[in-house]
Amino acid sequence: MKTFITKPAEVERNWHIVDAQGQTLGRLASRIATVLRGKHKPGFSPSVDCGDYVIVINAEKIHVTGRRLDQKVYYRHSGYPGGLTEITLREQLDKFPTRPVELAVKGMLPKNKLGRRMLKKLKVYVGEEHPHQAQQPVPMEL
Numbered sequence: 001m002k003t004f005i006t007k008p009a010e011v012e013r014n015w016h017i018v019d020a021q022g023q024t025l026g027r028l029a030s031r032i033a034t035v036l037r038g039k040h041k042p043g044f045s046p047s048v049d050c051g052d053y054v055i056v057i058n059a060e061k062i063h064v065t066g067r068r069l070d071q072k073v074y075y076r077h078s079g080y081p082g083g084l085t086e087i088t089l090r091e092q093l094d095k096f097p098t099r100p101v102e103l104a105v106k107g108m109l110p111k112n113k114l115g116r117r118m119l120k121k122l123k124v125y126v127g128e129e130h131p132h133q134a135q136q137p138v139p140m141e142l
């Protein structure tokens with residue numbers, strides 16, 4: 001019996017669409033990260049990007065539990081002394097509604113070149129409209 005290793009040229013990519021309305025942020029992100037990595041396919045190989053494309057619509061209508069809207073804080077630093085900026089999830093959803101989904105999925109992918117390549121296959125949009133109708137995305141069940 002021989003071991004099968006997936007090669008990048010053999011990977012077949014599909015397009016999936018997810019409606020984030022009413023979905024819990026972490027559960028949604030973990031399912032999306034699984035599809036982006038390709039772990040849902042029988043030919044999964046951890047060293048090859050064999051995942052599919054994922055389109056997320058209605059990103060501004062995600063659901064979070066408890067008091068997380070006010071307690072979850074995102075940090076970023078400018079690189080200068082005193083340059084630490086913090087923003088709550090509620091403020092993040094008001095200013096940049098797609099960013100909480102992107103950051104949650106990014107945290108669940110590998111922290112290397114492969115993970116950055118996988119993250120490029122994630123497309124997040126506010127509202128129902130998206131420019132990927134030509135790819136004929138299939139609705140993904142969560």
